[in-house]
Amino acid sequence: MSSPPFPLRTERLTLRLHEPRDRDALLSYYGDPKVARFLLEGPWDEATTSTKLAERIARTGLDSPARALALVVELEGRVIGDVALWVTDETGAKGEIGWVFHPDAEGHGYATEAAAAVLQLAFERYGLHRVEAQMDARNVGSASLCARIGMLREGLRRRDWWSKGEWTDSLMYAALATDQPRDHGDAIVVSAVTLRDADGRVLTVRKRGTSTFMQPGGKPDPGESPEACALREVREELALDLAPRLLELTGVYRTAAANETGRPLIATVFSHPHLSAESTPDVAPAAEIEEVRWLDPREPMPDDTAPLLRLLLTP
Known part of the structure; x- marks a missing residue:
């Protein structure tokens, strides 16, 4: 496998590996209760941010010991979000993708642009067969993003996840490597x-x-x-x-x-x-x-x- 293509550049964005200097940028949106509403965890505090950042710094690729990739997304040098990709089976054929973005970055297509680049990376660099995305069914924004990057909705799981004091529905989206070459x-x-x-x-x-x-x-x-x-x-x-x-x-x-x-x-x-x-x-x-x-x-x-x-x- 060739050397990692990071930073990865799209038309407007730069996607790079996490660094210690990203702590404050991550806290600025992960600490927002509105951002955390549909995530599995509550808003981050400073201690949580330091712990999470240390974990993400180790996620340098699906071929790394962590078997995961965590990238921050920069717009003109400013961190506006992050996208993650990780392996979900022993063979390395299946993975999952996820993203979180600062509210100020909404409405410009940045999340779509970044997620599409990482999905392409999953198939073309890492050779994955299948990539899934799972989310709270109330997260309409993420569901719409999945559709925009070519992922297909495969189902709704009713009240399958206990989150923040309530049973919640989950949506499942997925893309196959063989879906990609048609366009x-x-x-x-x-x-x-x-x-x-x-x-x-x-x-x-x-x-x-x-x-x-x-x-x-x-x-x-x-x-x-x-x-x-x-x-x-x-x-x-x-x-x-x-x-x-x-x-x-x-x-x-x-x-x-x-x-x-x-x-x-x-x-x-x-x-x-x-x-x-x-x-x-x-x-x-x-x-x-x-x-x-x-x-x-x-x-x-x-x-x-x-x-x-x-x-x-x-x-």
Whole structure:
């Protein structure tokens, strides 16, 4: 995995890791009873703020010991809120996102801009399969924000949480990695499959009329799911019928397109053990594939390796 992309900058905001100097800024809104109304805890005091800040400073990424990421959100150098992301299962495939913002920052789209950036980070950097958001059902603002960043409402749990002296309803929103690639401007959307042999080599293909080696895969047909696209492309390109139940999601990645200069690529990447029983098994190219080559990730990567494959195989 590449080095952490922090600070993370959006059109108007800077998202960075927490620092000791953020104490007063956090207290200024977490200490507000109106802000704390729908949170799990009451308003913070100075002692609570110091404790919470120390915990957040340790949350530097999902790949850190804390398995969590806590970012403050700055507008022109001033902290206006924070966004958090954390892992919720042992495999690291599922996570949860949350946010809190100063009342003065409301009404300008800052929370939406920041939360959307962290949700994208969850899928494209950390490779999460699913991200959830849970909230008090009376928190209309957070529910609306979930909808704006593409999360779908999955249910209402009635009187399921005891909070501040009363049973409260909870809303559940979620987004899947496979939801994301459908609306990304001029990006090329594809599915790709990583096929390894018994020694860990990766099967790569070169399409006719191109010079770059990549994983088998391609663009989905209209209405086709990423999984169905991946299975179909491997069948067409290599005449291999993969067992659907063994197809595992690796993640959704954004990088440069290999064969269309200047355009971004968004790839839903899967792995499959179909060729893992022997070393460099013979695989015949079909359809538009002109050449097949096994790539050993332990050796220097050839110059003609596609950007997506470099991203996946670079430690």
